[in-house]
Amino acid sequence: MKAVIYERYGSADVLTLQDIAKPVPKNDEVLIRIHATSVTPGDWRMRKADPFLARLFNGLFKPKRVKVLGFELAGVIEEVGKDVKSFKPGDAVFAFCGLRFGGYAEYQCLRESAVIALKPTNMTFEQAATVPLGSLTALSFLRRGKIAAGQKVLIYGASGSVGTFAVQLAKHFGTEVTTVCSTSNIDLVKSLGADKTVDYLKEDFTALDVKFDIIFDAVGKTKKAIAQKLLKPNGRYVSVNGQAKPTKQDLTFIKELIEADKLTSVIDRTYSLDDIQNAHRYVEQFRKRGNVSVRVATE
Template sequence: MKAVVYEKYGAPDVLELREIEKPVPQDNEILVKVYATTVTAGDWRMRKADPFLVRIVNGIFKPSRTKILGFELAGVVEEAGKDVKTFKRGDSVFAFCGFKFGAYAEYKCLPIDQRLALKPSNMTFEEAAAVPIGALTALQFLKSAGVKKGNQVLIYGASGSVGTFAIQIARYYGATVTAVCSTANVDLVKSLGADQVIDYTKEDFTKLDSKFDIVFDAVGKTSKSACKNLLKPDAKYISVTGQPKANPDDMQVLKEMIEAGKLKAVIDRKYTLGQIREAHTYVESFRKKGNVVVSVSERSSALTA
């Protein structure tokens, strides 16, 4: 099978498209034919070993534990291990691959206790592949903060993957959303349901007179101390630099939101697996809106296989 492999840390040109052996699922795994994946900050940071902690996890001098990146995917089950009862051959699925990565390949084995679910019926494989990381992160952080109807929520970094999902999820739970982004992304975040938009290039959002029940830093570039004047008594400050509590049903919750028409993926650009270097270069530039998708199969833009 074809896969993108990296044998050393560095710039996008360390990524190489190669032929490698197709994996075989264990008894508790499914083998997924990957139709689409994405490029996230987690991917390029692993590739570049930035921060240095990556080297502690994946090899000091060169990648040793993980050599195929790709944090999330959508595809079709090609084979199920003998202990698998919840998925069968032909099922369309979407999944978070965990810190073993591996979605930059034509096939990927996933354990059934991984965060995966049947693909939303109203999403293409490309759209579904863009959901797990950003939407799971947004859902888990907002739920951990106790988001509920009537809350006033501020989302900083509202035009990124996590931010675009956070706007929609906060609105789903009945919150009023103030989104913070740059001028170029004002219309985008408004279209996702933001009640108020603050253009940080024109206004310092930390000096707003408004107070919020939840302040969510969706890009990890501010701090609780910088936002202290925005917080109501007993308010929650949450940041993607933290660790939210996961729930095994979260993927199913997202699927139901999507199929109810309450959640969609924002896709900025699409690339092929052969264009993976260009995709990494773009995402690392910090200019992307929402998500950058990589098509692995010609059928990635289809609703069904």
């Protein structure tokens, strides 16, 4: 099968399309023929070993544990192990691969117990492939902030993958949402439901004369000490610099919101698998709006 491999850390040039062995599912696994995947900051950071701690996970001098990147995917189940009960061949699914990665290939095996669910019926594979990481991260941290109806929520970095999902989820939970983003993204976040916007190019959000129940840094660029003065006495600050632990149930919840037209994925650009280097270069510029999808197979 075709897969994008990297044998050393470095720039996008280290990514090469090669032929490797097609995986065989174990008794508790499903084999997915991948139609689409995405490029996330986690992918290019693992490729560059940035931060350095990535080397402790994947090999000090060169990649060993993970050589095929891709945090998330969407595709069709081609084969199931003999112990698999909840999926069957032909099922269209989407999944969060986590630190197993593997989305940059024509096939991937995942355990039945992994964060995998039937694909939303109202999304293409390319749309669905960009949903798991961003939406599950946003959901996890909003819940950590104890989100509840009637609250005031500020989302810093609202135009990225996590941010665009966070705006929609916060509105679903019945909150008043204030977003912080650049001038060019104000219309986007408003279209997703933002009640108020702050253009960080023209205004310092920390000077706002309002208190929030939750401040969510969706890009990991603020500090709690800076945001603290905008929090209510029992308010909570949460940041993507923490660790999210999504579950299969969470992805099913996201699927239901999508099918109810309460959640969508913003896709900035779509690339083909053989153009993965340029996809990485673009995402690494920190300029993407929402998500970048990668077409692996034709639907």
